Amino acid sequence: MITALGGGVGAAKFLEGLCSIIGNEPLNIIVNTGDDIKLGGLNISPDVDTIIYRLTGAVDRKKGWGLEGDTFNFLNSLKKFGLDTWFNIGDQDIATHIYRTHLRSKGFSPVEITSKIARAFGLSDNISVLPMTDQDVETWIQTNEGEMHFQEYLVKRQMKPEVCRVAIRGIDSAEPAHGVIDSISGARAVIICPSNPIISIGPILQIKGIKEALRATQAQIVAISPLVGGRPLKGPADRLMRGLGLEVTSAQVARLYADFLDTMVIDIEDAHENQEIIDLGLKTLVVDTIMSDKKKASNLASSILELL
């Protein structure tokens, strides 16, 4: 059994490569839900959906999120009522959010709902997508222009405001969802996907019991840096790290995970950081981490599985 922690487009791309080489071995994916947002009464869970859509071949590969071939008639119709339409929900994608919201109102938990959505999209039986917690949490970004939900910062404000602080609302009372701790304890390997360490992996690590489970597990723990040459391929990891006073390097990402990590995977462009990471007491793997297509993602996954 392999367990992965992740959220967002980078994780989804890597997991697609991993799934193409693991055969029937069980894979549990613990997914960040800090990006979740309630808009127009709908429960939207972008990281969960991005991973399910990618692993079932339904994703819009160009954007990395949403559904391939989706249209935006519903959203355009909302404009005439003067409602906020900055978050681009497609006509087919909205069915997922309506279904999730309907099941939440009937008392189903996010873990149960995610499983139903995954099976409806045809996700293989050996793969489980587990929201990190069943409680509602939300990532809020404090900026020089005030505090805003992470999606507002990312999508509406296009990452323009300067980041001062990140707060995960609700995280102190959030419990790991059913299956999360067992997935970490019982795995032969735990892979931290190439996801944003502050707002994708950070919230997962802040849930009580998860870091302790990572420290205690017999599994080999491997993390893939989302940075190449001090920049993320997508998203605001550099802006968030800089805003929090952190160095924007793969070595810094390794430092954030050092107390439970065995191996850090970095890109060949960052080979000069290798010794700094070894000095933290970690093993390293220096490979091409840029997943420009499915083949490159499965090559990256293969070189990681070879390590284990």
Ligand code: FO1
């Ligand atoms: N990302 C954008 O950059 N713009 C959007 O309008 C947008 C809409 C959207 C709708 C549903 C969904 O599941 C994801 C969506 N995303 C959008 C992606 C999402 O904001 C981010 O990829 C993640 O939250 C970052 O991890």
